[in-house]
Amino acid sequence: MPVNIRDIAKAAGVSVATVSKALNGYTTVNAATREKIMRLVEEMQYHPNAAARSLVGQRSMTLGVFLTTGLSHPFFGSVLGGIDEALKARGYDLIYLAQATIRQEYSLVRHCRSRNVEGVLVFGLQEADMDFSELIDSGLPAVFIDMEMSGEHIGMISSDNEEAIRKAVRHLAELNHRRIAFISGIPGSYSGNLRYEGFRQGMEENGLSYPPEYIAISDFTREGGYESMKRLLALPEPPTAVVCCSDVSAVGAMTAAAEQGLTVPDDLSVVGFDDVEAARSVRPALTTVRQDMEAIGFRAVALLDDLIRGVEVPSKRIILPTEWVSRDSCAPAKDAAGRS
Amino acid sequence: MPVNIRDIAKAAGVSVATVSKALNGYTTVNAATREKIMRLVEEMQYHPNAAARSLVGQRSMTLGVFLTTGLSHPFFGSVLGGIDEALKARGYDLIYLAQATIRQEYSLVRHCRSRNVEGVLVFGLQEADMDFSELIDSGLPAVFIDMEMSGEHIGMISSDNEEAIRKAVRHLAELNHRRIAFISGIPGSYSGNLRYEGFRQGMEENGLSYPPEYIAISDFTREGGYESMKRLLALPEPPTAVVCCSDVSAVGAMTAAAEQGLTVPDDLSVVGFDDVEAARSVRPALTTVRQDMEAIGFRAVALLDDLIRGVEVPSKRIILPTEWVSRDSCAPAKDAAGRS
DNA sequence: GTGAAAGCGCTAACAC
DNA sequence: GTGTTAGCGCTTTCAC
Numbered sequence: 001m002p003v004n005i006r007d008i009a010k011a012a013g014v015s016v017a018t019v020s021k022a023l024n025g026y027t028t029v030n031a032a033t034r035e036k037i038m039r040l041v042e043e044m045q046y047h048p049n050a051a052a053r054s055l056v057g058q059r060s061m062t063l064g065v066f067l068t069t070g071l072s073h074p075f076f077g078s079v080l081g082g083i084d085e086a087l088k089a090r091g092y093d094l095i096y097l098a099q100a101t102i103r104q105e106y107s108l109v110r111h112c113r114s115r116n117v118e119g120v121l122v123f124g125l126q127e128a129d130m131d132f133s134e135l136i137d138s139g140l141p142a143v144f145i146d147m148e149m150s151g152e153h154i155g156m157i158s159s160d161n162e163e164a165i166r167k168a169v170r171h172l173a174e175l176n177h178r179r180i181a182f183i184s185g186i187p188g189s190y191s192g193n194l195r196y197e198g199f200r201q202g203m204e205e206n207g208l209s210y211p212p213e214y215i216a217i218s219d220f221t222r223e224g225g226y227e228s229m230k231r232l233l234a235l236p237e238p239p240t241a242v243v244c245c246s247d248v249s250a251v252g253a254m255t256a257a258a259e260q261g262l263t264v265p266d267d268l269s270v271v272g273f274d275d276v277e278a279a280r281s282v283r284p285a286l287t288t289v290r291q292d293m294e295a296i297g298f299r300a301v302a303l304l305d306d307l308i309r310g311v312e313v314p315s316k317r318i319i320l321p322t323e324w325v326s327r328d329s330c331a332p333a334k335d336a337a338g339r340s
Numbered sequence: 341m342p343v344n345i346r347d348i349a350k351a352a353g354v355s356v357a358t359v360s361k362a363l364n365g366y367t368t369v370n371a372a373t374r375e376k377i378m379r380l381v382e383e384m385q386y387h388p389n390a391a392a393r394s395l396v397g398q399r400s401m402t403l404g405v406f407l408t409t410g411l412s413h414p415f416f417g418s419v420l421g422g423i424d425e426a427l428k429a430r431g432y433d434l435i436y437l438a439q440a441t442i443r444q445e446y447s448l449v450r451h452c453r454s455r456n457v458e459g460v461l462v463f464g465l466q467e468a469d470m471d472f473s474e475l476i477d478s479g480l481p482a483v484f485i486d487m488e489m490s491g492e493h494i495g496m497i498s499s500d501n502e503e504a505i506r507k508a509v510r511h512l513a514e515l516n517h518r519r520i521a522f523i524s525g526i527p528g529s530y531s532g533n534l535r536y537e538g539f540r541q542g543m544e545e546n547g548l549s550y551p552p553e554y555i556a557i558s559d560f561t562r563e564g565g566y567e568s569m570k571r572l573l574a575l576p577e578p579p580t581a582v583v584c585c586s587d588v589s590a591v592g593a594m595t596a597a598a599e600q601g602l603t604v605p606d607d608l609s610v611v612g613f614d615d616v617e618a619a620r621s622v623r624p625a626l627t628t629v630r631q632d633m634e635a636i637g638f639r640a641v642a643l644l645d646d647l648i649r650g651v652e653v654p655s656k657r658i659i660l661p662t663e664w665v666s667r668d669s670c671a672p673a674k675d676a677a678g679r680s
Numbered sequence: 681g682t683g684a685a686a687g688c689g690c691t692a693a694c695a696c
Numbered sequence: 697g698t699g700t701t702a703g704c705g706c707t708t709t710c711a712c
Contacts, residue, residue, distance in 0.1 A: 002453045004705055015683045020707055030681055045447070047454035051391040051400065052705035055688050060391065065436075074412040093455060094436040096405075107385070113342045114387035115433060222562075223621045255595055276412075281563045344689055355699045360691055370697055392689035395704045 003046045011044065012037050023048065060116035063087070063304065064097045066108075068124035073220060073248065074276040075293055076124055079145065082297025083121065090305050094121075109138040119304045122147060126189050141307040143300045147190050155303045155316040159291035161194035162201070164322040165243060168271045168289055169202025171324065172241045176333040177269060181214040181239035183228045183249055192220075195245050195273070214239060218249055225249025229256035240268060240333045247272035247279040247288055254282065254329070265331035275325055284328035291322050343386045351380050363388065400456035403427070403644065404437045406448075408464040413560060413588065414616040415633055416464055419485065422637025423461065430645050434461075449478040459644045462487060466529050481647040483640045487530050495643045495656040499631035501534035502541070504662040505583060508611045508629055509542025511664065512581045516673040517609060521554040521579035523568045523589055532560075535585050535613070554579060558589055565589025569596035580608060580673045587612035587619040587628055594622065594669070605671035615665055624668035631662050 005023075009016040014033060022029045022037040029037075040046070054060035065083075067076070087094055095115060097108060112120060119141040122132070127147060135142055141153040149156050172180050182199045185192030196215070203210060213235055216228035225244055232239055233256065244250035250272030257268050264270050264284055272279055275290035299318055306313045345363075349356040354373060362369045362377040369377075380386070394400035405423075407416070427434055435455060437448060452460060459481040462472070467487060475482055481493040489496050512520050522539045525532030536555070543550060553575055556568035565584055572579055573596065584590035590612030597608050604610050604624055612619055615630035639658055646653045 005707095006705080016706080017683055017685095017708080018681080021682090024707080028681060033681080045450060047450045049395070049705050050455050051394040052688090053707080054391040055389070055395055055690090055705080056707050057688055058707070062435075068417075072412060072414040072417045077408075077412050095402075096434040096436055110385060110387045115390050223618060259598060278563060345691095346689080356690080357692080357700075358698055361698085364691080368697060373697080389689050392704090393691080395689080395706085396691050397704055398691065 002049075003044045004049065005046070008037065008040050008044060008046050011040050054116045060118055061092050062095055062115065062117050063092045063119050063121060063301070064095050064112050064115070064117040065121040065123060066097050066125060066130075067122075068129075073246070074278070075246075075274060078276070078293035079123065079297040079300075082294035082299075083301055084297070085294070086298040086301030086305075090301065092118075092301070092305070107134065109134050109140060112138075112140055119143070119308045121145065121300060121304060122149075123300075126186070128188060141304060143304040143307070145296060145300050150316070153307050155300075155307055155313075155318070157296055157300045157303060157318040157320070158191060159296065159322050160319045161191050161322075162198035164273065164289040164291070165195045165198030166202035166205065167322070167324055168243050168273075169199060169208075170206060171287075171326075172243070172269060172271065172330065173202075173206035173208060175241075175269065175330060177241040178208060178333065179214075179237065179239045179241070180208060180210065181216065181232050181242045182210075183216045183218045183225055183232075183242060183244040183253060185245035186219045187217055192245060199243060218245065220246040220249055222248045222252035222255075225252025226256045227252075229253035230260075233257065233260050233262070241270070241330070242268065243271050245273055247274045247276045247286055250286055250288070250329075251278055251282050254286075265329050266334075269330040269333070271330060275323075279325075279327070287327045287330045288325050289322045290325045292320055295320055342389075343384045344389065345386075348377065348380050348384060348386050351384065352377050394456045400458055401432050402435055402455065402457050403432045403459050403461060403641070404435050404452050404455070404457040405461040405463060406437050406465060406470075407462075408469075413586070414618070415586075415614060418616070418633035419463065419637040419640075422634035422639075423641050424637070425634070426638040426641030426645075430641065432458075432641070432645070447474065449474050449480060452478075452480055459483070459648045461485065461640060461644060462489075463640075466526070468528060481644060483644040483647070485636060485640050490656070493647050495640075495647055495653075495658070497636055497640045497643060497658040497660070498531060499636065499662050500659045501531050501662075502538035504613065504629040504631070505535045505538030506542035506545065507662070507664055508583050508613075509539060509548075510546060511666075512583070512609060512611065512670065513542075513546035513548060515581070515609065515670060517581040518548060518673065519554075519577065519579045519581070520548060520550065521556065521572050521582045522550075523556045523558045523565055523572075523582060523584040523593060525585035526559045527557055532585060539583060558585065560586040560589055562588045562592035562595075565592025566596045567592075569593035570600075573597065573600050573602070581610070581670070582608065583611050585613055587614045587616045587626055590626055590628070590669075591618055591622050594624075594626075605669050606674075609670040609673070611670060615663075619665075619667070627667045627670045628665050629662045630665045632660055635660055 005016050005019050009019045019037055022034045121143055123145045136151045143155040146158045184196055216232055218224035218228045242253055244253055250270050254264050254270055257264055262268050272286045272288035275288045279286040279288045345356050345359050349359045359377055362374045461483055463485045476491045483495040486498045524536055556572055558564035558568045584593055590610050594604050594610055597604055602608050612626045612628035615628050619626040619628045
């Protein structure tokens, strides 16, 4: 029994067409009439039926999202916050395309069509997780967060992972560290791969070499960081600095260091990635690379909106800059005599 | 240009009504006709337009969800996994009711109505976060996860938080611990309150008393657990056992204990809550109370579905049992002489 | 500046 | 067992 457009029309003593025009910002509506209609809309708590609007061939104002249920990394919540802002700003709603759909029991694109989804956000998934070819080929606009994808109506967004880690390595090199190790992200993940590449390049640029054992394969988690650090510290010649693929794993690494009786940053410099809340609160406060997670979410939606409306965009590939955040977990390397 | 019901009707040489009936499982359709229609539906990739269906007064098969963007606790991902399963099982889609909506800039109930949302899930929020009265009064079915709410079409679900903690205290008491402390959840949160109540009662039941400083106000996070434990260990008479409101905070507490040179479980017994992945992987493995997070999500959707369809339910208030998981973080209290 | 009417894709009476 | 038709709430020509 929600009030419909006819109720408003009746109350205002005009036709439904006029109400519709007033509602949709047509300028051919008499100011007084519009005023009256708008007042009634407020008073009677009218809200247009989205299904009817979408049926009549108009926009559905619905976006779909595919995401992992493994959202426990703080990264996801922050990105979602940005998505949320943009959704509101651009008037979209978000429909969660059940994880189950991803299992390909039936076509996800058909599901989108059936729901009149105008565009799709892909988030927290890796290429290996599912077959995206149907989505790409369907012509349905889509934006991939932290995944490399391209196509006619396809966009992608991520931070400049490679540059970020190169920057981190350079900072460490400037602190005279020569034995620098790397705690990786999930192997095969887009951002994990690029961060590794950044490490490789950074080391090379600074004339530094490293044994293969200095690359600790991990997974972005605290537990992973902890285990990796333990392995690194068990090496005959352990590193004096470590670059981690997430703040969370950096915290794990710091725990492992503490357990071995090492002091951060005096005995070991640690750098993280993300700049989540924990980076600020941990002791010593974590030096890290800040990526603007809210911006990733916000701009993903903005790009998708542009793609949907066919707006000319400068690039369908957005790489956001990162920011070096210097806190207390890095210090100059001690020389052989143990002096800083 | 997706194919519509008329295309199918034409191809099958029948009327749209027959197609509709075949699709909706009416038994009055000739088996051969139905067969043919279904084949065509597959072949032509037909999928009914959800907007049209919902417009014609039928079900929209859409649920809404309000949640925090602060989903970094592993609890949320697991619950979402259960929700996801149930959504698929019962054929619903989930629309994410933007966080921004919660800021009450305009009526969330109107938003639901406009989107033909049939029911609402509330998740990861506390009573203080927003005014739920409009929702309660609206007659829109809703299920609250971990929040106490009631009303005509209102359900709620949570674990038996109180009993779970009482059980934990009893176990510790049976290990001869007498100095038992409590690291709380977020004060004012539904589950936090009940867990505290469970602690209070458990201590009383076991004839144990505790100074007020043994209640460490915390927030479910690792950092919170760490800080709380540091405070507890700084006490003139520190506890020999601690009950934590989450596994994550228990891990933080264990870290703090290790830093003070204490060994878990020999010097300090620790119990967690949730049984997340980390509880298994941390060393020593965490003794904890397992709550079935997937079941919470799954049954929340099932209950909401029942409420929507007006099905008779045994109770609109579902309290799930928890399970004591004994691992390696608890040991008998040492007596005054230091023997176990 | 406003209204009448068609039609978006579908379901459900009702007729046959 | 199948077809005809009205109508869900809305936007949009096209008249006036």
